[in-house]
Amino acid sequence: MPEIPFRYRSPDEDSDRWTGFPFRDGDIVISTRSKNGTTWMQMICALLVFGTPELPAPLSTLSPWLDWLGQPRDEVYARLAAQPHRRFVKTHTPLDGIPLDDRAHYVVVARHPLDMAVSLWHQSGNLNRERMAQLTGRPAPAGPRTPLVESLRRWVEREVDPREELDTLQGTLWHLRDAWARRDRPNVTLVHYDDLSADLGGQMRALAGRFGIEVPEQRWPELVEAATFDRMRRQADRLAPDQGGVLADRAAFFRSGRSGQGRELLDARTLARYQARTAALAPPDLLAWLHRDG
Structure with missing residues (x-):
């Protein structure tokens, strides 16, 4: 068993659940940050594997989130062991936190971090806070939410160890920097x-x-059409990742965020700060690819 350099934990997930995972030939591991296209990639994999x-079954049944603490690890392992089809497993853990097995293929989806942050803000507003409190044992947040633009500014400035929280600017670039270094594998x-x-079809x-x-x-043609956001939104009851009943509106989960919206919301000073921080957190070639800078 290869050594796993880092362990990532949050109130509802633990990457240590990957330790000892019995891989099979052809396994696909979908490793993304939140709101970077996880469910989209799961659907694409499902369409390619089943060809229809x-x-x-519901997407979260076919492609379980292995790190999630809402279901016992042994139950998830047993469900995956019973699958006769080619398996495709969801994780929000970076590749340095899961076993890298030559029998498996690892897919990492990236998105402009500011667009991700906008989607995280909208996703936060679509959560059932009382249900989240029941599942995590933590009290529901009190008071009004921080407005979107101010939330973006704080997200750019926030300092936190990625091993403690990954849905941050630091955590996003930590995840992608590691995958970028492995991209030639x-x-x-x-x-x-x-x-x-x-170019969804391509x-x-x-x-x-x-x-x-x-x-x-x-x-x-029918597989590509089935992977569009409009079609997925119409099937939200079977496709939305809502095992614990934490979404207030499953269809709203498939909000099709426009690329570039994060940059448009920030003033020049905050954008300059964002550029300085990302330059310190990731190599130039990764940032050029991530930001679509040419």
Whole structure:
């Protein structure tokens, strides 16, 4: 068993649940930060694996979140062991926190961090706080939410150890910096959210090639259409990641955030601060790819 450098924990997840995971040939591990396209990539993998928009079970059943503490680890392992199809497993853990097995393929989805932060803010407003408190044992937040622009400013400035909290600017770039350093490995694929938005069909074909999955040409139009946000929103009851009943509105989970909206909301001074912080947290080639700077 390869050594795992880091352990990541939060009130509802623990990357140590990966320790001892029995991989199978062809396993796909989807490693993303929150609101970077996790469910989107799970759906794409489901469509490629099954070859039809008619999935045999809810998406969270087919592709469980292995780190999540809301279900006993042994139950998740048993469910995955019983799956006869090619498995595709969700995690929000960076690749340095899970076993890297040559039999598996690892997909990391990236998004402009400011657009991610906007989506995190909207997602926070769609959570059932009382239900979250029941699941985590922590009191529900009191008082009004911080307005979006102020929340973005705080998100840019916040300092926190990524091993304690990953849904931050530091945590996002920590996750992507590690994946970027592994991008030349044959079983690691980085996908940009904007590329999925701009050319969903082309990106799905490229992923099928990386996974070694052959799709009959006549099936492609319906598979690509099934992976669009409008179609996924119409099937929110089966596709939204809401095992614990924490979403106030499942359809609202599939909010199609526009790329560039985070930058448009910030003033020049805050944007300059963001650029300085990211320059200190990630290499220039990663930032150029992430920010679409040419």
